[in-house]
Amino acid sequence: MKRLLLLVPHNAASRIRNGGSWGKITYRISDADNVGAIIALSIGNGPVIPTPLEPKNHFLCSGDTCSGQLWYRADPDLHAMWWNARRLNKACQLEAFKNCIAGGWRNPPSTGSYLALTFSPDAPAKFPDVDITEFAAWLVTAEGVTPVAVEVQSSKVGMAQLSATWPTKTMSEISVLVIGLGSIGGAAAHALAEYGVGTLRLLDPDRLLAHNLVRHVGPPEGVGRLKVDVIKQQLAALRADTVVETHPWDVIESAHLVRGLLLSVDLVLCAADGVAARRVVSHLARRAKKDAVLACVLADGSFGEVIRLRPWHDHGCLVCRRATLADKGGIDPEPGLDAGYGTGTTHRPMTAVGGDLHLLGRLAAKTAVATVLERRGHTDQKLPGEHLLLALRPEIGWAPPFDLTRNGETRWLPHTPPRPGCPTCEPA
Ligand SMILES: [Zn+2]
Secondary structure, three states: OOOOEEEEOHHHHHHHHOOOOEEEEEEEEEOOOOEEEEEEEOOEOOOOEEOOOOOOOOHHHHOEEEEEEEEEEEOHHHHHHHHHHHHHOOOEOHHHHHHOEOOOOOOOOOOOOEEEEEEOOOHHHHOOOOOOOOEEEEEEEOOEEEEEEEEEOOOOOHHHHHOOOOOHHHHHOOEEEEEOOOHHHHHHHHHHHHHOOOEEEEEOOOEOOHHHOOOOOOOHHHOOOEHHHHHHHHHHHHOOOOEEEEEOOOOOOOHHHHHHHHHOOOEEEEOOOOHHHHHHHHHHHHHOOOEEEEEEEEHHHOEEEEEEEOOOOOOOOHHHHHHHHHHOOOOOOHHHOOOOOOOOOOOOOOOOOHHHHHHHHHHHHHHHHHHHHHHOOOHHHOOOOOEEEEEOOOOOOOOOOOOOOOOOOEEEEOOOOOOOOOOOOOOO
16 A cells, blocks of 8 residues: 555645644545545644635545644754655654654554644755655654655646746737537647636537547536537636636637637637538638638548648638649648538548547647747747648558658648639738
8 A cells, every 4th residue: 555645735834834833633534545635723722723625626525534633843854854764664763753843742642643744944955955845744653653745735736837937927818719629629628728828719519429429538427518518617627727718609600700709819729620610710710810720630530630821911721722732733631521520410420539639639739829929929939830741540642742651750831822812812
């Protein structure tokens, strides 16, 4: 059995840091998991005040309660003993432990034990070369004192933890419209939240159905709900930093509403399957002067594709791009995309596997984040091109640029210009 771990909530740690030399603690424990968490404490003989465990549905909130345990302010040498005893998997002598305690000492019962949390604010500075912490925990018995692993919750949680190495503040100001919350779009929404995108606007009229589960990030208990609501609930639990709005609309039928939404976002990521939906997004994004990232799988999961469309005068729209590639001897896979998938009309089962679809969704999210950050001056976010092809299970014999032959092979292509007379690319 793994050694006992004691969780110390942030507010419990700050109350101990704020004063006193000892106090009582109450904790909850799960014997099956061998984990405990402090849920209340006192300063000296004062009242024992709750220090609630977060989140409210934490598994230990239903654990067994153990009151009458103790915390002590302690000498830094005690925490060096704790570190060493853990390393050697040994117990320490009761007398040595007692000599390091500042006050409030209680002898252990003749049989059994109590749990003690010790606080030594000077310990990390006194032993800078080893990882000795300001909090330690122990099981105190008449025979000796055994170290207990301890984890103190940081006051900095969520994306703020990454602020030294990732532009979390800029990301929190960004909003992305995700159109199509199927297997690719669901994974993309998760990834966008993980990158710290502040606001996600999710647009999809479809419900999560049982046959989706083998590929979708949604859980079985969500079957029957709107996909946008399933993703919103997941993100609330996993990425509480992210603001999520839901729009159960069809992008074609509600194009007039999507126009309005586009004004309030930095970028649109489209993972809708239908050819028509992708063309509508290409058109609306260009008219709104917004960047668009389109992701799909081709040839029943043989290839993945991420296209970035910029609203710039020398960059063509989706239709122009396909036509230019076809003129160069390439193929136009767009008509082969299943127009009816998810609409209940011509449901052709896709053969792509969930992992590949999620990989593509994540690549689309990466492309979207890089696009927005580069626009905001992060030159390290520059991408190799505008059109990414990824071989998932390549079919041999496709014309360039789809002539990838090895599983996992990637190819980035440059942009192509608008074509004369294009109703999307020509100024309105
Ligand atoms: Zn065009």
